[in-house]
Amino acid sequence: MSEIVHGKMVYTALEEMVTPGRCAVIVVDMQNEFCHPEGEGAKRGRSYQAAEKIIPRIKSFCDSARAVGIPIIYLMNTHRADALYHSSAELGRRMKKTGGDPLFWTIEGTWGHQIVEPLAPIAKDIIVRKHRPSGFYQTDIEMVLRNLNIECVIITGVVPADVLNRPPATPYPGTSTF
Numbered sequence: 665m666s667e668i669v670h671g672k673m674v675y676t677a678l679e680e681m682v683t684p685g686r687c688a689v690i691v692v693d694m695q696n697e698f699c700h701p702e703g704e705g706a707k708r709g710r711s712y713q714a715a716e717k718i719i720p721r722i723k724s725f726c727d728s729a730r731a732v733g734i735p736i737i738y739l740m741n742t743h744r745a746d747a748l749y750h751s752s753a754e755l756g757r758r759m760k761k762t763g764g765d766p767l768f769w770t771i772e773g774t775w776g777h778q779i780v781e782p783l784a785p786i787a788k789d790i791i792v793r794k795h796r797p798s799g800f801y802q803t804d805i806e807m808v809l810r811n812l813n814i815e816c817v818i819i820t821g822v823v824p825a826d827v828l829n830r831p832p833a834t835p836y837p838g839t840s841t842f
Contacts, residue, residue, distance in 0.1 A: 687814065687815070688736070689818045691738050692820070693741050693822045694779055695740060695780065696779075698715055703769075704769040719782050735788075736785070737808060740791060745771050750795075
């Protein structure tokens with residue numbers, strides 16, 4: 665059960681944390697480029713099958729969360745065709761990592777940038793664009809979570825391995841992540 669510690673409410677049970685008004689679901693990078701057999705990832709030999717398999721479960725989970733008033737936030741990997749979001753250092757890092765390819769996928773306004781059809785956002789969902797692997801670096805996510813008074817986030821979707829190796833401690837101070 666929850667208790668007050670140093671003047672702050674501390675929730676100890678999952679049922680206390682995962683409640684409407686306190687919790688949000690964040691869906692990461694479930695975009696055609698990463699999750700569809702015709703996406704750029706599949707064309708370049710990357711596996712999309714694992715992402716494709718989890719789509720029905722994520723859809724069911726998001727539908728259930730919406731039904732009880734938990735907001736859904738989509739983090740979308742976003743680039744521009746003119747590389748405006750990338751410094752020369754970032755372009756060089758990408759090209760070094762891939763042997764010369766600047767990895768320009770998920771270009772805003774293209775089919776590849778869109779969320780896969782079964783998970784397409786509805787009007788009340790929130791979309792946050794990210795221009796780096798982390799959805800918490802130089803995005804609007806902190807402002808969105810604070811303005812919704814979110815204390816707990818549930819993160820789902822596809823997450824590159826390098827992001828898992830250096831996740832944020834929390835999306836912003838005072839939040840829990842599951």
